[in-house]
Amino acid sequence: MTDIAAMGQTTKDTARFSQGSRMVGLVSRAGLTLAILAVILYGSLANPVFFTAGNFVNVLMSMSIVGIVVVGMTFVLVVGGMADLSVPATIACGAILSLALQPYIGPVPAFAVAVLLAGLTGLVNGVLVGYVGINPIIATLGMGTIVLGIVQAAVGGVIVYGTDPSSADFVKSRILGVPMIAVIFIAIAILGNFVLSRTFWGRWTIATGGNYSAAQASAVPVRAVRAGAFVITAFAAGFSGGLLGLTLQSARPLVGQGYEFSAITAVVVGGVSIMGGFGSIPRAMAGLVFVQLLTNVMVLQGVRTPIQGFVLGLLIAGAVALDIALRKRGVA
């Protein structure tokens, strides 16, 4: 990169420049809505099963478990923490403990302990990333491996089964036809949106991700804010894991595998910047809806699994490339 070329990309404080890029920003925002509509249209035309209440309930159910993780993961990306790769471990922690502890302390305390222990993992992640300054990818990967190991050792590496049918009935119940899990997910998403977009903590999160040293020099407790994002994600993943365990009434240590990837895909496709400082829960939710509907259509159409993975991988790469391009143009 030569210095002159770099100058062409220096797009900071020229007011004129924002005019064109605002349009680009609008297109990027409306783009996702259009994409969702396109998938729905295609799905409805291509497969008679797609546009049915039953199918949508299915999509909503599978969306809800990962969606709760997406809420947390949004905080991690916005704060500039890249990604939390310990999610499979915290989900397993939530799922296994909420089932395994049922005979001893009852279903509700079991669930609470499971979520709290998952949150503790997040606290360690947060301290490592925010205070010690370890790269988030490495810190969460390491913590995930450790926690998964402990959980596996604790339950002897076998499948754990539920012993309390009433708790299973609760998560499978419906409110006005909407599955309980979806109701919980939507409530958590609304709460997450409130925290990120309305509270001082959310503002601190966005500021820290936007310009760490400026946030620090503005008396924002940047280390705590960074750590907080990982605590939030771990709580979300633990909660999500607990619900998953109750739904399945069984849990293996690898039950959470792949959720980290799905959550990151949804957040990134939703247009939340991987470089931090920009993003919202509604955006991440739009990304989630799009990815889930697309996956659903592919499954219904009998697209083979490797191809599905290929498509999702392309989506991530495309979304990240778009993010970088928009950043250069001063939009994101």
Added chain:
Amino acid sequence: MASAASALHMRGIGKVFPGVKALSGVDLAVRFGTVHAIVGDNGAGKSTLMKILSGAYAPTPGTIEVAGTEVRMKRPADAQKLGIRMVHQELNLVPDLTVAENIFLGRMPRRLGFFDRGGMVRRAAAILAELGAAIDPQQRLGDLSISQQQLVEIAKAYAAEPRIIVLDEPTSSLSEHETAALFRILRKMRDAGIAIIYISHRLKEVLDIADEVTVLRDGAMIETRPASGITAAEMIRLMVGREVSNVFPKTPSTIGRQVLRVRNAGDGERFHAISFDVRAGEILGLTGLVGAGRTEVARAIFGLAPLTSGTVEIDGAPVTIGSPAAAARAGIAYVPEDRKGDGIMPAMTVRENISLPVLRRLANRFGRVRRGAERELAGTYVRKFSIVPPDGERRIGLLSGGNQQKAVISRWLATDPKVLILDEPTRGVDVGAKAEIHGIIGQLVANGMAVVMISSELPEIMGVCDRVVVMRDGRASVPLAREGLTEERIMALATGEESAEGEAA
């Protein structure tokens, strides 16, 4: 050397962005072997003009001639091929590479198809020697001071054997001493026949170095004159379109009780045994060459870096400051030197930038930020300091440097501090905004605030401050009273020609 030959002739240059006419009808003629200065307020069109010259934008309409031949530049690489090189305010260097590697980045010398390290180091050494810069080409760039890095950036441009070099605010991070060294280098390049386009806010320097001066205002060319036929006051008048009677207005204020007292402060590395105090209604200047440790002292007092020795007292009570949040609670505020790096969150609005340190106070018991109160707070400062445009919902990154600075100052005034530390508050802002910022500082001390102002600009220090502390190599002079203080005396202290143990104020 054909010193009268035309190096660059831009004719009728215009540029329209959606909704805004950034430039219209600009003519610029620069000859080889001369230094041509371009001055103008922020937003006058200097950077747009330079982007056109660097090939980043195409002019519509207008023509560009380089060395008498009309050219069309579609991309920055075209401008480089024509021998046009830019030296930016923000350095484009790789800290982990050596000086020589940076100078030849992307154009590494080769021998028999292999990278020729020895040849590269020799050529880099020759170029640095030619420019009179005492820098070892094999040093890691990141180990150099900012001013040395600036020289490397210039050497890099020079090594490409350019016909035209454009320098954008090259002295903004240099002390006066280092500026003089830079000017020696520029004169050498000029004498070698290169056309130099020099963009600066510092009018005194412009008069010092330039052969010709072009003034831009509101996207139009106002006038081009030989530098010998214009004064700084005239330039200011042409730039702002009005007379500015006193660039450094000093509002009288009554000096009261001691507010901040620093004794024997040191960080064990960059500064040692720093002692000074600031009283209510007083502006204490902190100056010295770049690298003398001024910013480090301020950052440590504000909790951005640790103090390893010494004490800080506020209103007579010792305080321990481990973080900016603690400093804010103690009543200390700091407006950092590097506005883009440490000052603003560019993607956030002016309102969000102002409210950041007081967000908790603006939040209800559920942590929800009360929008109305926040808007009101931001609106108050936007009006009070005439932030342009007067819209708190505008992304701060879109504002001019001066208006960004006013917002950053507002952010800290919102915390109601007892001491305000301003680090180079007027760097990179235009003359109009500079006078406004000085006016704001004047108001603050008139209302009893204690202010510490770090500045490399001696006229600013001399014009604004009540007392001055001069730093050199991490040590501070005793505070010197403004009466009887001269720029020469400060320079003597800053460069070590006079011992720092002068008489107390």
